[in-house]
Structure formats: structure tokens, C-alpha cells
Amino acid sequence: MCGSPIFFRNSQCLSCSRALAYEPGSARMVALEVSGSQHLNAWLIEGDTNGQRYARCGNFKRAAGCNWLVALNSALGNEHDEALCIACSLNRTIPDQSQPENELLWARIEQAKRRLVSQLLGLGLPVQPRKRDPQPDDPMGLAFDFLREWPGQSVTTGHAKRW
Numbered sequence: 001m002c003g004s005p006i007f008f009r010n011s012q013c014l015s016c017s018r019a020l021a022y023e024p025g026s027a028r029m030v031a032l033e034v035s036g037s038q039h040l041n042a043w044l045i046e047g048d049t050n051g052q053r054y055a056r057c058g059n060f061k062r063a064a065g066c067n068w069l070v071a072l073n074s075a076l077g078n079e080h081d082e083a084l085c086i087a088c089s090l091n092r093t094i095p096d097q098s099q100p101e102n103e104l105l106w107a108r109i110e111q112a113k114r115r116l117v118s119q120l121l122g123l124g125l126p127v128q129p130r131k132r133d134p135q136p137d138d139p140m141g142l143a144f145d146f147l148r149e150w151p152g153q154s155v156t157t158g159h160a161k162r163w
Contacts, residue, residue: 008118009111011060011067019043021056021069022114024086027122030069042072057085063103064088064110087117089129093145102148109146 004015006029011020019032023045032054035042041055052071059066068085084091090113095102120127130143147155 008115009067021067023069024118024121027118055083057088058082059084059088063097063106065107066110066114068114086127087114090117090142090144092130092143093147095146095148106146113144
């Protein structure tokens with residue numbers, strides 16, 4: 001990298017335009033280089049010699065603008081452009097993207113959620129997506145429902161036992 005300061009949400013260096021991403025496994029911002037693979041969204045971490053290929057999160061090009069990486073062939077995704085990173089895989093409900101104002105709201109809340117998930121991972125806490133059909137004796141995992149209040153509907157913050 002060029003040595004210029006970079007920040008948690010950057011996807012490109014503001015000085016040299018190098019592609020950047022957050023690699024959650026090592027909890028660090030990394031510079032990327034194209035992997036040379038036939039897979040269009042395949043990247044290598046610059047200077048990394050293990051050969052692990054990564055994809056940008058499937059929400060990178062969406063309003064969420066997620067700059068996290070997904071290890072190709074990981075349990076959370078396979079080799080396609082829609083593989084979601086660990087943070088985005090926790091979303092159960094996102095704002096209706098047909099409403100233009102929701103794009104900005106989603107981008108803001110996703111930034112905060114990625115910081116939270118990064119901190120949870122840094123503390124060594126388990127971060128697993130909620131199962132679609134959890135059984136009472138299974139760990140249920142995390143799920144985020146990003147809801148918007150509409151006339152006649154209220155949104156509350158908290159937790160509920162929903163099966």
C-alpha cells in the first residue's frame with residue numbers, strides 16, 4: 001500500500017486508488033490484487049502467500065456498500081458474486097429498496113452493524129447466522145431485522161421468541 005491512512009469503511013485508497021477491503025478472519029483492512037482466476041470477483045490479499053482467494057461481499061455493489069471479504073469456498077458462500085460476508089449474512093429483513101430514502105438509511109445502519117460484528121468477532125464471541133427453521137435445542141444464532149415505522153405500524157427494539 002502507499003502508506004496513506006485508510007479507514008474501516010474504505011473500499012478504495014483515497015490516495016493511490018488501490019482496491020481495499022476488510023478481512024474479518026484477521027480483523028484488518030487489506031489491499032487487494034486481482035487473482036487471475038476465471039472468476040470475475042476473485043481477489044488475493046496483497047502480499048499474502050497462502051493463495052487464499054476472496055470475493056467481495058455480494059452487498060458491495062448494493063446500497064449497503066459492504067467492503068468485507070468472503071473466502072471463496074467458505075461455508076457462508078460459494079464462488080458466485082452474491083456470496084455474503086459474515087456480517088451481511090446476519091440480515092433477515094432489509095429495508096424495501098424500492099423506496100429511495102431507504103437506500104441511505106440501510107447504508108447507515110449497515111456501517112454500524114459491521115462495526116458491531118467486527119467487535120463481537122474481536123472479542124471471540126460466536127457470530128453465526130440464525131437458522132431459518134431453528135429447533136428448540138439448537139443454538140439459534142443472530143438475525144437482524146431492519147424495519148421502518150409506517151403509519152399504523154410501530155417498530156420496537158428488543159428481542160422476541162419467534163419460531
